[in-house]
Amino acid sequence: MSRDGEDREGAAPVPPDPAPAPASGGGGGAVHIGSMSGGAIATGAHGQAVSHSHAAPPPQTDEAMLALLEAVRALRTDMRVLASSGETAAVGGELDEIEDEITRTGRAGTGRLARLRERLETGASAVGLLASATAVVESAAQILG
Numbered sequence: 001m002s003r004d005g006e007d008r009e010g011a012a013p014v015p016p017d018p019a020p021a022p023a024s025g026g027g028g029g030a031v032h033i034g035s036m037s038g039g040a041i042a043t044g045a046h047g048q049a050v051s052h053s054h055a056a057p058p059p060q061t062d063e064a065m066l067a068l069l070e071a072v073r074a075l076r077t078d079m080r081v082l083a084s085s086g087e088t089a090a091v092g093g094e095l096d097e098i099e100d101e102i103t104r105t106g107r108a109g110t111g112r113l114a115r116l117r118e119r120l121e122t123g124a125s126a127v128g129l130l131a132s133a134t135a136v137v138e139s140a141a142q143i144l145g
Helices: 063-081 086-105 110-121 131-144
Strands: none
Touching: 063 086, 063 131, 086 110, 110 131
16 A cells, blocks of 8 residues: 555555654764674763673693682682782782783793792781682692692
């Protein structure tokens, strides 16, 4: 049936009315991502993107390093309950560097592991008292010998 109410055989269909315009303040842009590996994006005036992903270690990483990587991540998670201090910041920095090294190269430097192990073994801070710190110390000891 046509718009004027007449029935016309073979007539082209009438297109639907256009979509309504967006409400005031709405955006009109588009985001196109060709390829993305990890990370996060946000759009809009108040958009926020947070990524909590963990990079996978290289395939040549041995079992001892994988155990250390798991222990490092667990300790970092457990440290969230502690009050922020110079000691927690220093340990957190060491943990970040060790995780980064393992995920990039499959290994952690022995000097860095020895420093972290010593710091956690002294028990002079709240970090050393966490059960997950013991797992990091044991994993580091296995690697360091």
